[in-house]
Amino acid sequence: ELKVEQNPLFLSMQEGKNYTIYCNYSTTSDRLYWYRQDPGKSLESLFVLLSNGAVKQEGRLMASLDTKARLSTLHITAAVHDLSATYFCAVESGGGADGLTFGKGTHLIIQP
Amino acid sequence: DAGVTQSPTHLIKTRGQQVTLRCSPKSGHDTVSWYQQALGQGPQFIFQYYEEEERQRGNFPDRFSGHQFPNYSSELNVNALLLGDSALYLCASSLVRDRPYFGPGTRLTVT
Numbered sequence: 699e700l701k702v703e704q705n706p707l708f709l710s711m712q713e714g715k716n717y718t719i720y721c722n723y724s725t726t727s728d729r730l731y732w733y734r735q736d737p738g739k740s741l742e743s744l745f746v747l748l749s750n751g752a753v754k755q756e757g758r759l760m761a762s763l764d765t766k767a768r769l770s771t772l773h774i775t776a777a778v779h780d781l782s783a784t785y786f787c788a789v790e791s792g793g794g795a796d797g798l799t800f801g802k803g804t805h806l807i808i809q810p
Numbered sequence: 811d812a813g814v815t816q817s818p819t820h821l822i823k824t825r826g827q828q829v830t831l832r833c834s835p836k837s838g839h840d841t842v843s844w845y846q847q848a849l850g851q852g853p854q855f856i857f858q859y860y861e862e863e864e865r866q867r868g869n870f871p872d873r874f875s876g877h878q879f880p881n882y883s884s885e886l887n888v889n890a891l892l893l894g895d896s897a898l899y900l901c902a903s904s905l906v907r908d909r910p911y912f913g914p915g916t917r918l919t920v921t
Binding site: 702729731733739740741742743746786788791796797798799800801802803 | 843845851852853854855857858866868900902904906907909910911912913914915
C-alpha cells in the first residue's frame with residue numbers, strides 16, 4: 699500500500715525567510731503532484747513532476763523530485779504572507795492506475 | 811472555458827439517508843475521479859470513472875457508488891449515511907494519466 703508522508707505538518711515562519719517542505723513516499727511512482735489549498739477552498743495545482751531530477755519553479759516556489767530516494771521537496775524562497783495555505787503532495791499509484799494518494803498536508807502560516 | 815463544476819455546494823443530511831453529488835468535468839476531459847476530504851486531512855481517493863466504467867477504486871465500502879454518463883459528467887452516491895461521512899467531496903477531471911483538475915467541492919454534513 700502506497701503511503702505518503704509530509705513534514706512538517708505545521709509551519710509558522712516570518713516573511714522573507716526560506717524553508718523547505720518534504721514529501722516521502724513508500725513505493726515506486728513516476729508522477730508526483732503538489733497542490734495548494736486555501737481554507738474552505740478546493741485544490742489548486744502547483745507542479746507536476748514526472749521524472750527523476752525534475753525541478754519546476756513558479757515565483758517563490760520550487761519543487762524537485764528524487765525518485766531513487768522517493769522524496770520530493772517544495773522550497774519557499776523569501777516567503778510572503780500570500781503564500782499562507784495548506785500544501786499537499788500527492789503520488790499516483792502507478793501500474794496504469796492514476797488515483798492519487800495524498801499526504802496529510804503542511805499547514806503554512808507566514809507572518810509579517 | 812469552464813473548469814470542473816460540482817453541485818450542490820453544501821448539503822445537510824440525516825444518518826441513514828442517501829445522497830447524490832454531481833460533477834461536470836472540464837471541457838475536453840474524459841476521466842472523473844472522486845475524493846473525500848475530512849476536516850484537517852488530505853483527500854482520500856474514492857474511485858475513478860473512464861468510458862462510463864469504474865476504472866479504479868480506493869478503500870471505500872460499497873455504500874459509495876458512482877456513475878459516469880456519456881457526456882463524461884459523473885455522480886457519486888452514498889447510501890446509509892454515517893456521521894463519519896461528513897466531509898468535503900472533491901471531483902477531479904483529467905485526460906487519462908494527465909494532471910487532474912479539482913472542482914470546488916461539495917460540503918456534506920451528516921447529522
